[in-house]
Amino acid sequence: MSGPNFRTLFLGEVDIPPAQRDAIAESRRRNFHALAPLAAVHSLLTAVVLTFAFWSAPAMPLVFVWCYASAVLVFIRVREARRPPVTGAGAAEDRHIVNYTLLSGALWGAIIAALVASSGPEHHLLLGILTAAVLCVGALLHSGFPAASLGYSLLVGLGACVGLMFGHHQWAMNAALLLVGGVAALQRFSAATHASDVRRMIDAAELREAKETMALLLNDFEAHSADWLWRVDDANRLGPASQRFVDASGLPADILEGGSILALFAPESAQQLHVLLKQRKPFNDEVLRVSIGVREGWWSMSGQPTADGGWRGVCSDITRSRDTEALIAYATEYDSLTDLPNRAMLVRQLEIAQEAVETRGEGYALFVIDLDNFKALNDTQGHPAGDAFLKVVAQRLRDCVGESAFLARLGGDEFAVMRRDFMAEEAGELADLIVDALLAPVFLNGREILTGCSVGVALAPDNGSDPAVLMKNAELALYRAKAQGRGCARFFEPGMEESARVRADLETDLRNALAAETMDVYFQPLVNTRTRKTSGYETLLRWNRPGQGLVSPAVFISCAEETGIIIPLGEWVIRKAIEEAAHWKEDVPVAINLSPAQMKNPSLVATVIGALAASQLDPSRLEIEIVESVLMDETEHNIRTLHALRELGVKIALDDFGTGYSSLSYLRAFPFDKIKIDQRFVRDIDSSSENQAIVRAVISLARDLGMRVTAEGVENEQQAAILAGLGCAEVQGFLYSRPIPASELEKREMPVRNGANVHTLRRRA
Numbered sequence: 001m002s003g004p005n006f007r008t009l010f011l012g013e014v015d016i017p018p019a020q021r022d023a024i025a026e027s028r029r030r031n032f033h034a035l036a037p038l039a040a041v042h043s044l045l046t047a048v049v050l051t052f053a054f055w056s057a058p059a060m061p062l063v064f065v066w067c068y069a070s071a072v073l074v075f076i077r078v079r080e081a082r083r084p085p086v087t088g089a090g091a092a093e094d095r096h097i098v099n100y101t102l103l104s105g106a107l108w109g110a111i112i113a114a115l116v117a118s119s120g121p122e123h124h125l126l127l128g129i130l131t132a133a134v135l136c137v138g139a140l141l142h143s144g145f146p147a148a149s150l151g152y153s154l155l156v157g158l159g160a161c162v163g164l165m166f167g168h169h170q171w172a173m174n175a176a177l178l179l180v181g182g183v184a185a186l187q188r189f190s191a192a193t194h195a196s197d198v199r200r201m202i203d204a205a206e207l208r209e210a211k212e213t214m215a216l217l218l219n220d221f222e223a224h225s226a227d228w229l230w231r232v233d234d235a236n237r238l239g240p241a242s243q244r245f246v247d248a249s250g251l252p253a254d255i256l257e258g259g260s261i262l263a264l265f266a267p268e269s270a271q272q273l274h275v276l277l278k279q280r281k282p283f284n285d286e287v288l289r290v291s292i293g294v295r296e297g298w299w300s301m302s303g304q305p306t307a308d309g310g311w312r313g314v315c316s317d318i319t320r321s322r323d324t325e326a327l328i329a330y331a332t333e334y335d336s337l338t339d340l341p342n343r344a345m346l347v348r349q350l351e352i353a354q355e356a357v358e359t360r361g362e363g364y365a366l367f368v369i370d371l372d373n374f375k376a377l378n379d380t381q382g383h384p385a386g387d388a389f390l391k392v393v394a395q396r397l398r399d400c401v402g403e404s405a406f407l408a409r410l411g412g413d414e415f416a417v418m419r420r421d422f423m424a425e426e427a428g429e430l431a432d433l434i435v436d437a438l439l440a441p442v443f444l445n446g447r448e449i450l451t452g453c454s455v456g457v458a459l460a461p462d463n464g465s466d467p468a469v470l471m472k473n474a475e476l477a478l479y480r481a482k483a484q485g486r487g488c489a490r491f492f493e494p495g496m497e498e499s500a501r502v503r504a505d506l507e508t509d510l511r512n513a514l515a516a517e518t519m520d521v522y523f524q525p526l527v528n529t530r531t532r533k534t535s536g537y538e539t540l541l542r543w544n545r546p547g548q549g550l551v552s553p554a555v556f557i558s559c560a561e562e563t564g565i566i567i568p569l570g571e572w573v574i575r576k577a578i579e580e581a582a583h584w585k586e587d588v589p590v591a592i593n594l595s596p597a598q599m600k601n602p603s604l605v606a607t608v609i610g611a612l613a614a615s616q617l618d619p620s621r622l623e624i625e626i627v628e629s630v631l632m633d634e635t636e637h638n639i640r641t642l643h644a645l646r647e648l649g650v651k652i653a654l655d656d657f658g659t660g661y662s663s664l665s666y667l668r669a670f671p672f673d674k675i676k677i678d679q680r681f682v683r684d685i686d687s688s689s690e691n692q693a694i695v696r697a698v699i700s701l702a703r704d705l706g707m708r709v710t711a712e713g714v715e716n717e718q719q720a721a722i723l724a725g726l727g728c729a730e731v732q733g734f735l736y737s738r739p740i741p742a743s744e745l746e747k748r749e750m751p752v753r754n755g756a757n758v759h760t761l762r763r764r765a
Helices: 002-011 018-034 036-053 060-082 090-118 121-141 146-166 172-219 243-249 267-279 319-333 343-360 374-381 383-401 424-439 467-483 494-516 553-563 566-581 596-600 604-615 635-647 663-669 689-704 717-725
Strands: 227-232 283-292 295-305 311-317 364-371 406-411 414-420 442-444 447-449 453-460 489-491 520-528 534-545 549-551 590-593 622-626 651-657 674-677 708-711
Touching: 002 146, 002 172, 018 090, 018 172, 036 060, 036 121, 060 090, 090 121, 090 146, 121 146, 121 172, 146 172, 172 319, 227 243, 243 311, 267 283, 267 295, 295 319, 319 343, 343 364, 343 406, 343 414, 343 453, 343 467, 364 424, 364 467, 374 383, 383 406, 383 414, 383 424, 383 442, 414 424, 424 453, 424 489, 453 467, 467 489, 467 494, 494 534, 494 553, 494 566, 520 566, 534 553, 534 566, 549 553, 553 566, 566 590, 566 596, 566 604, 596 635, 604 622, 604 635, 622 635, 635 651, 674 689, 689 708
Parallel strands: 453 489, 534 590, 590 622, 622 651, 651 674, 674 708
Antiparallel strands: 227 311, 283 295, 295 311, 364 414, 364 453, 406 414, 442 447, 520 534, 534 549
């Protein structure tokens, strides 16, 4: 890590897009050559000062030698600056610049070393000022080439240190240490200046490219405007008008002829043209605003004075091109859906605010806003409804933050607010106001929509003044707000960055574990309460993270779902579980739980078909378990997927039944083969008559609908006996077995427990 940090801090290293490298390199060279006169003046002044100061000193011959060598270098630099650039010689020119800089640093270092070592106390102040000036001017002159600047500073600094040591000056070591610190600080300044200049050039090139691209696209739809000739006499009265002139002005030819040309323009443009005509000098492409009755537009005029005191020239209607330019400017700076400034405009405002922080100490607050559950709205009601909702949100935010704040749309369902000169208490109040404003229902197409939002807040300069850093910190605060239940606001705290790093490490390790297939598939038996035999196994995933031990499935499954890893991970579990089940001696089912994200995967059915075909497992032995939220999200697509799986012969089970909002309605939406009663109803069934009543009702309902029932979370014999008495055909829990790997399952033997419907797991080879 030390290499990249050093190159960033002291060499100003910046990633430059390949398409822009040549242009930026050429700009650096131009800037270097443009400073050649300043280098010459600096060297001349230094030569004069040293000559007068050391005229009678023993070191004067050295000063003469240095003046001659310095003059040669200055002459070379000025000559190189005046030489026209040669195509394809950029790399060679860079080497010349670096060599020149290093040679210049060596000369300065040599003369400073010689003078410091041989000078008396009367010259110490002068030499100290000289050394500081040489270092500072060098940092300025060579900032475009940080590596060369570093070499220059080191050579000068080394020369001064050598002079101090050989001159046996008092406090020489202290002065040398100060000099080293000064060199490091100057080089950091030079590197930062270089990096800032390069980033500014990259941003300017990208913005210019965006505008040019937009102009090309829009110009394809525009017709070219026609030009026409115009002529006036010495009283600015128009001569005969062509048909193009008539069409452009919208006035009859007889009215145009003899009329004042100034009358065609708006007052400010008429005054501008009047001044031009009065000066009797040619002009080109003057843009003037036309105002003829209700007609408004823009013309571009060029004119030449005539010998008779009049004028003649060419005029063109540029109204459409002006509109196009305005549209381009708007498209690059504003969001077309909400008419709010976009991310680029926000960054510019943050940069302006950063300058206020640095110069006047004014703080500001940045709010990053993300709508909760917006994707579900977009998916269920369509993008037109989602767009209409975003417009409503934008207007509510305008009303909420007022005109004193800068409101922008970052993209998708993310917005941002920047408020300058804002205290932390006021920021908290505004954040709560934003949450409350977006929590209110929105009515679209006769339907009530409830979403809400989460808000992350970062304060400058407390949480950083650099726009990129502040944006990152505000987003970290937003992630914390979402993780803590959404519909709330959170301020950035230093520990959030560490949490984000831990989360990123978890994601990286999870991806590596999936790629290396180092995760383990475990199985927990399902027990038939009547036959006391294993009636199937549920597949569970376990991960022994290197150096961390077993990771809770709630942690890594959540991470997989948020990052999209759940799709390839789920496919691997399907293939692995089916492959293991195919080797069991008894033809018992294997159950696999699918997350809502897996159900949206269009290749899910193909994955199941491929796994069944590869293992030759009977499809009827495969059970797919889904939770109720699968039917809440993209219902039509998920129902089609479930039917496709069922047509293969795969069984479908509804997991965690009774914990959702509309459990009974889902039983009508799809004919499930099995219902799994959530362990929350089983946990207290031996002490809660209410839980017994609920379980009894579920079992009765499932029996009437022709569905099997499995009770989860059975931990003691009394619970097992009660469930058997209520008619529950299948149970599962720690009473019988904890989840175990397939290798142990084949040889594991479970003893029969007296007084409960338990059984012995048969030994499997």
